[in-house]
Amino acid sequence: MGMYLLKTTAFAAGLALVAGSAAVAGEDSTLTINGDLTISTAAAAPSHLENIDEVVSGWLFRTDETQSLQMDDFDNPSFVFVDIGIDLWEAVDGTEGKSCSSCHTDGPEEFAGLTATMPRVDADGNLETLTEIINRERVEKMGAEPWKYSKTKMASLTALIGLQSRGMPVNVAIDGAAAPYWERGKELYYTRVGQLDIACSGCHEDNYGVMIRADHLSQGQTNGFPTYRLKNAKMNTTHARFKGCMKNIRATPYAEGGDEFKALELYVASRGNGLTVETPSVRN
Amino acid sequence: MASGVKPRVKTPKKATAGEAFTIKTLISHKMESGQRKDKKTGELIPRSIINRFTCEFNGTSVIDISIEPAVSTNPYFQFDAVVQEAGDMVFTWYDDDGSVYDTTKSVAIG
Structure with a gap:
């Protein structure tokens, strides 16, 4: 489990390594819950993603202790x-x-x-x-x-x-009537905001796997939401998490339930198309 | 009585006589430490925690824990026990407000 930390740190250290191993899921990338439900925590990136070959669950970026909490429903808060x-x-x-x-x-x-x-x-x-x-x-x-x-x-x-959807693949529709919302979400994802002038992609696409001070940056996948976070001992929704991210980069958060976050929720969910639903997950 | 209190226990359905097995317990409880102040009034919020947890097997004490205010919300205890015969495990939580929550699990020998 801890291997992922090493592997992704290596990603940051050498660009050649990124190209070489990004498409291969590590042998420790399988999450088994209650000993019988196996969840694949990595998948080939959906075709609309231009800069990532493989999408991986946030579970892989957590410590062994946090990971094990999600492996048994009694232990999972x-x-x-x-x-x-x-x-x-x-x-x-x-x-x-x-x-x-x-x-x-x-x-x-x-x-x-x-x-x-x-x-x-x-x-x-x-x-x-x-x-x-x-x-x-x-x-x-x-x-x-x-x-x-x-x-x-x-x-x-x-x-x-x-x-009820745990174990099923994420599969949000992004075409047809959803297309304009998805485009709006994508625009928000790549738009730099706040005093620190960072877009979602700055951390979760360009630098996942890297430590940002004490935090291990994940891809920001939403397949485990709502998620229990050890830091606040409660369930956290996607919109609350978006809000937290925006505060971290010293931006003024959009409203929970507002058009911006709804579009972003769709876009971020679509980045995880193919990953497995882990709800309710445990994160730090 | 504190709201939303619900005891949970996980034991194996069958145990082997003389061999240790693992028991997991959790009680949902807000565990108000008594150190926090009400943000609006500035008054201390009175302490309200689970202060003792016990487990008995056929009347014999298995574990008896006193819990202090530093223990966080939803206290979780995991421990091992050895039994020689089948019987009932009684788990009891004692609340500061006088409430007592208990739950019983039968353990078979197989």
Whole structure:
């Protein structure tokens, strides 16, 4: 497991090495959960990626201790929140006296595969995230108040729904109606912002595998989101993470749930097309 | 009673008599240390933690832990035990507010 650190550090040290070994997944690139679910943590890059040959999960960039937390669902602290999600699934809320389970009688298993294709374009041509779908259902079907975008309730329920897609390949649509949103996201990804004048690509494309002070830069893949982070002991959503990144480069973050982050969520997810959904993952 | 408290225990369904097996336990609890201040009022937030955790097997103490405020949220304990016969393992957590949470797991010999 720790091998990846060495290998990727070597990437940074010698350009020749990058070309030589980037396409080969290391023998330690397999994540096995509960001893029976094998997750491939590296894949050939989707064709739209111009500068990377292989996409790799953030799991590979973590320490052995953090990696092992994700290899057993009892050890994985995310499951405290998945349990909260199960309680919320059954909880009656709003004027209609309904819970999620009132309509979705087959349980959250009904949404197997959903997270792997989110965000997506709805029938009206608007880009929608899982969070927005949940809040729409809460307002329209349950007569309940929408939840805050990245707070515990929403993150827990999206973790429960995301868990149903664990082990499936990420496969977000980027063509057709999604194309303009994807282009917008790509533009944001490569646009330098903030006082430090860095774009997403500056760290997660040009320098992944390198230490940025004490942090090991990953490719910034979202296949494990929402993810439990040891630093704040809770579930973190993609938009909350984007916000954190923007603060780190001393930029003014866009709004969670806003058009910019939704487009960026689509683009970043598409960079992981072919990777395996790991939700709910553990990161530092 | 603190909210969202839920004990979880993982034991093997079957153990071999005389051979050690691993028990994992976790209780979801916010473990308020008593050192933090309310940001709005400046008042100290009262301590509210799990202060003791025990495990008993057929009435015999397996482990008895006293927990202090420095232990972080959702305390997790993992330990090994050896049993000679089948029986029930009783896990008990004691909350500062007087609440007691317990859960029981049967261990078979096979």
